[in-house]
Each structure stands twice: as C-alpha cells, then as structure tokens.
Amino acid sequence: MWVRASLRVFASGLGNRAIWARVEGLAAIPALPCLRPPSLSEKRTSMRVLFVTSEFAGLAKAGGLGDVSAALPRALIRQGVDVRVVMPAYPDVLARTSGVEVVGELPGRAEIPSCSIGRVRLEDGLVLYLLIAPSLYDRPGNPYCGPGGEEWPDQDLRFGRLSLAAADIARGIGGLNWAPDLLHVNDWPGSLAPAYLHWDGAPVPSLLTAHNVAHQGVFPASRRAALGIPESAFAMEGVEFYGNIAFLKAGLFYASHACAVSQTYAREITTPAFGGGLHGLLAGLAGQGRLSGIVNGIDESWDPARDPYLPYHFQAEDLHGKRMLAELVRTSLCLEHSEGPLFAIVSRLVHQKGLDLVAEAAPEIVRRGGQIAILGMGQPSVEHLLHRVSRAHRDQIGLLVGFNEPMAHRIVAGSDFLLMPSRFEPCGLTQLQAQHCGTLPIAHATGGLVDTIEDGGTGLLFEEANVEGLLGACHRAFEVFSHPAELLRMRRRAMARTFSWSRSAEQYRELYSLLLDGSAPSSQPHPRPKRLVRRSGLDRAA
Numbered sequence: 267m268w269v270r271a272s273l274r275v276f277a278s279g280l281g282n283r284a285i286w287a288r289v290e291g292l293a294a295i296p297a298l299p300c301l302r303p304p305s306l307s308e309k310r311t312s313m314r315v316l317f318v319t320s321e322f323a324g325l326a327k328a329g330g331l332g333d334v335s336a337a338l339p340r341a342l343i344r345q346g347v348d349v350r351v352v353m354p355a356y357p358d359v360l361a362r363t364s365g366v367e368v369v370g371e372l373p374g375r376a377e378i379p380s381c382s383i384g385r386v387r388l389e390d391g392l393v394l395y396l397l398i399a400p401s402l403y404d405r406p407g408n409p410y411c412g413p414g415g416e417e418w419p420d421q422d423l424r425f426g427r428l429s430l431a432a433a434d435i436a437r438g439i440g441g442l443n444w445a446p447d448l449l450h451v452n453d454w455p456g457s458l459a460p461a462y463l464h465w466d467g468a469p470v471p472s473l474l475t476a477h478n479v480a481h482q483g484v485f486p487a488s489r490r491a492a493l494g495i496p497e498s499a500f501a502m503e504g505v506e507f508y509g510n511i512a513f514l515k516a517g518l519f520y521a522s523h524a525c526a527v528s529q530t531y532a533r534e535i536t537t538p539a540f541g542g543g544l545h546g547l548l549a550g551l552a553g554q555g556r557l558s559g560i561v562n563g564i565d566e567s568w569d570p571a572r573d574p575y576l577p578y579h580f581q582a583e584d585l586h587g588k589r590m591l592a593e594l595v596r597t598s599l600c601l602e603h604s605e606g607p608l609f610a611i612v613s614r615l616v617h618q619k620g621l622d623l624v625a626e627a628a629p630e631i632v633r634r635g636g637q638i639a640i641l642g643m644g645q646p647s648v649e650h651l652l653h654r655v656s657r658a659h660r661d662q663i664g665l666l667v668g669f670n671e672p673m674a675h676r677i678v679a680g681s682d683f684l685l686m687p688s689r690f691e692p693c694g695l696t697q698l699q700a701q702h703c704g705t706l707p708i709a710h711a712t713g714g715l716v717d718t719i720e721d722g723g724t725g726l727l728f729e730e731a732n733v734e735g736l737l738g739a740c741h742r743a744f745e746v747f748s749h750p751a752e753l754l755r756m757r758r759r760a761m762a763r764t765f766s767w768s769r770s771a772e773q774y775r776e777l778y779s780l781l782l783d784g785s786a787p788s789s790q791p792h793p794r795p796k797r798l799v800r801r802s803g804l805d806r807a808a
C-alpha cells in the first residue's frame with residue numbers, strides 16, 4: 267500500500283512534500299556494489315521489456331529521444347531488466363551496425379506492409395530489433411524528414427508499422443524466441459502499439475513515455491482503414507482527436523500508464539497551456555494515478571575529465587582545460603579573443619526553444635561584453651533570425667548550422683553559461699550536460715528546467731518567457747561572472763550534481779514492477795508474471 271500511495275503522489279505531482287520525500291527515497295535505493303562493471307549480457311535478468319523508439323543516438327538521432335533511447339535501456343539492463351529495443355532499419359542504422367541477422371517476419375495489416383525483423387547485438391550486448399521495410403524506411407534524411415527538411419507524406423504508415431510491430435512482437439508473433447512482459451513505447455511514433463494490443467485482445471501491459479506532447483502524430487480520419495483501426499475506435503474514447511486520428515492520444519488512452527520526462531512537466535501537461543489539447547485526458551490519468559514524471563539522466567561520455575570529444579580535459583579543482591576549450595570555440599566560430607563571458611546554445615532551432623528571445627537579447631549581451639556560440643539546426647525561420655543577428659555582430663556571435671556532436675560537446679564544455687529560454691521544456695538534456703561541465707544554465711523556469719536547475723546555486727532561472735525575463739537573468743549572469751569566487755562556487759556546485767541514468771532507470775524499473783504485478787493504477791488489470799519480481803526490498807512470488 268505504501269508504494270501504491272507513493273506512486274499516486276509521484277504520478278500526480280501534488281506538492282505534498284512529506285510523501286514526496288518518500289518517493290525520492292525510492293529513487294535513492296543504491297545499486298548493488300560491484301567492482302567491475304559487468305557487460306550488459308552477463309547480468310541475470312528478470313522482467314522482459316521491449317523499448318519502442320524511432321531514434322537511437324549513434325545510429326539515427328534527431329533530438330533528445332535518441333539520447334534517451336541509447337542510454338535508458340542500457341541503464342535498465344545494468345539493473346537486471348532484460349530490455350531490447352525495436353526501431354526502424356533506416357539506412358544510417360544499417361550502415362552503422364554489422365552482423366544484422368534476419369530472425370523473423372511480421373505480417374502487414376490494411377495498408378501497413380509486412381516487414382522482416384533484423385536482430386543485432388551491439389558491442390556491449392544490447393539487442394536491437396530492426397524493422398526492415400525498404401518501402402517505408404530506405405530513404406535519406408533523418409528519422410522524420412528528407413534531406414531538405416520536408417516531412418514524409420506517409421508518416422502514418424511508417425510509424426503505424428513501428429507500433430504494429432511492437433504490439434505483434436509482444437503477442438509472440440514474428441518468430442522471435444523472445445517476447446516481452448511489458449511494452450515501453452516512446453512518443454507518438456510508437457503510440458499506436460497499446461491500441462493494437464487492445465484491439466487484438468492481448469493483455470500485455472504498456473507504458474507510454476511522452477517526451478513532448480506538442481508532437482502528436484495527427485492524421486486525417488480518412489486514414490483510419492489504412493492503419494487497420496477498427497471503426498468503433500474512431501471515437502472520443504479511442505483514437506479520435508478533433509475529427510482526426512492522433513497517435514499520441516490513442517497511446518495515452520490505451521496504455522496502462524503514462525509518464526512524462528519530469529515531474530513539473532507531468533503537472534504542466536494537465537493544464538490547457540501545456541497539454542496541447544490533451545490536458546483533459548492527461549488530468550484524468552493523473553487523477554487515476556496513471557501519470558508519472560521521471561526525469562532523464564545524461565550519458566557518461568559527458569564527463570569533462572574524460573570526454574573523448576574534448577581535446578582539453580578539466581575538473582572542478584582545475585578549470586584550465588575549460589579556458590583552453592573556450593579559446594578553441596572562439597577560434598572555431600571566428601570570434602575575437604575576449605575576457606568576457608561566453609554564452610552557449612546547442613539546440614534544435616525550433617519555436618519551443620525560445621531562440622527568438624535570444625536574437626532580441628543578443629545586442630544587449632554583446633554590449634555588456636558577452637559572446638555567444640550557437641550550434642543547431644531546425645526551422646528555417648529560426649535559423650534566419652539567428653543568422654541575421656550573428657551577421658550583425660560577426661566578431662561576437664558565431665552560428666554553426668548543422669548537427670555536430672563533437673562541436674556540441676566542445677561548446678557546452680567550454681562556455682561559461684548556457685542559454686535555454688525554452689517556452690516549454692519537458693525535461694531538457696543540454697542543461698544537465700552543461701552543469702556537469704560547470705557551464706551555468708540560464709533558463710526559463712518551466713518543466714524539467716525547474717526540476718534540474720537550482721536557481722542561484724547551479725544556474726539562473728527566470729519566470730516569464732520574454733526578453734525582459736531573459737535579459738534579467740543575463741544581467742545576473744554578468745554579476746556572477748564579475749565575482750570569480752561566486753562563479754567558482756556555482757560551477758563547483760553544478761559539477762558536483764549527478765544526473766546519472768541509474769537513478770532514472772531505478773524509477774522506471776520500479777514502475778515496470780508495479781505495472782507487472784498489478785499494483786500500479788493502470789487502465790486494465792494485467793495477469794501477474796510468473797517470475798519473481800523484486801520491489802523495494804520486498805520479494806514477492808508472482
């Protein structure tokens with residue numbers, strides 16, 4: 267009962283601090299000590315989970331979901347969960363993996379074509395199931411768009427294929443010698459999976475993590491039959507959303523449980539301002555204890571003392587390498603030498619990220635002696651705004667358009683401050699990476715930014731997402747920068763924080779356990795698994 271009550275608070279995020287602390291306590295259960303980190307395949311496993319994603323960092327990444335997909339399953343495996351990943355076999359994925367073996371076949375449904383399942387075991391033992399459907403996935407570009415940035419017109423079939431494959435694998439179809447106890451789907455591309463499970467009468471529990479409810483996978487109602495959606499499901503209690511089909515809405519409706527990537531965002535999306543029209547459904551889930559918030563972690567490669575992308579390394583006690591990196595960034599972006607603060611932006615260039623506010627604030631930042639290093643790509647309108655302001659201040663503002671992982675690490679690690687005026691931010695990873703490198707985030711107080719930045723301690727938050735708010739925080743940053751002892755205190759405090767994936771993985775594992783043994787509030791009762799499930803120091807034979 268204790269866990270169930272905690273989960274409900276955890277889920278709804280109601281500010282009862284006493285109970286909340288107990289939830290935090292859950293997250294703090296230490297992992298078993300081990301002298302040598304075992305390889306992923308060596309660990310004894312218990313729960314079987316299929317992690318459904320459209321991105322995977324290192325193989326095909328468009329944003330933060332790629333980072334999460336590459337890190338969270340590995341962290342879960344280290345905690346004894348048998349997690350495997352299913353994703354489309356984009357050309358980049360096939361080019362960057364070797365030894366892909368075709369191990370199964372999946373039937374099509376309606377206009378969704380059949381596909382083969384390729385299996386590859388990555389070097390550390392993580393198993394990926396790759397959906398080989400050349401008519402859908404053998405195209406250039408990133409997971410969602412062609413090389414010119416245009417979205418593919420058949421996105422519904424591309425990700426309907428992913429969703430259906432996940433559901434079918436969970437039902438034991440496809441010829442794999444493995445089936446999950448639970449499906450963990452991510453964002454709208456996997457969101458029809460819980461719906462297919464429901465329509466096919468398969469009692470497999472599912473968790474949907476929403477990394478960003480602004481992206482919902484909305485398609486015309488006329489596509490219903492093409493996706494194999496039963497006519498009766500085109501209803502408010504189903505896939506229908508303002509006369510269209512919405513993958514994310516369907517996932518939220520049919521999944522056993524939903525999760526957002528921070529507690530604050532989990533609360534925010536139950537309101538009209540952040541819920542993207544889904545706030546009613548989300549508030550209902552929260553009321554039933556079926557909406558949780560689990561904050562992301564960051565990859566271990568973001569350690570400034572070891573990061574392979576950094577030509578100079580540093581740590582909190584000796585920041586010489588950080589200064590060398592700042593110089594390298596200035597040179598790379600053709601900025602002039604300066605003793606003033608260097609502000610960083612590494613971001614998708616989209617409306618969400620509030621970079622139009624940076625374009626407005628930039629002349630004042632430069633006037634006070636600051637410089638700005640920007641790396642990103644995205645909407646042409648945002649790129650254009652940033653181009654204009656960087657051209658107006660050539661020696662002080664540098665803009666690199668493109669996706670460049672080594673440069674992202676150098677800019678984040680070498681800068682003094684990170685600008686993150688996001689209008690909304692479900693979790694945010696860059697502010698975690700920055701703090702780990704002693705780069706203080708200046709951020710709008712929203713979503714995961716509130717949950718992960720300590721205002722005045724490890725960064726600077728501002729309340730209103732407007733240029734006055736941003737400039738107010740930048741003025742505070744200049745003050746901090748002009749007091750080296752204060753700057754050092756904040757840097758050290760930021761660098762001392764840990765944002766490890768093991769903490770998030772522990773919370774996900776706990777949630778999986780609760781869903782599997784039926785004690786978490788969920789849309790439907792699921793049969794208990796036949797194996798032993800370990801929970802919070804309490805062993806229960808299921």
Ligand SMILES: Nc1ncnc2c1ncn2[C@@H]1O[C@H](COP(=O)(O)OP(=O)(O)O[C@H]2O[C@H](CO)[C@@H](O)[C@H](O)[C@H]2O)[C@@H](O)[C@H]1O
Nearest residue numbers: 329330477613614642668669670671674691692693694695
């Ligand atoms: N041009 C570039 N070159 C190289 N690297 C680049 C880059 N632009 C961005 N990156 C990297 O991509 C990642 C982006 O992370 P964000 O959290 O900002 O993700 P995003 O908004 O895409 O994801 C959504 O999902 C994530 C994951 O849950 C949430 O944290 C977030 O709030 C939500 O909006 C970071 O690792 C960053 O360093």
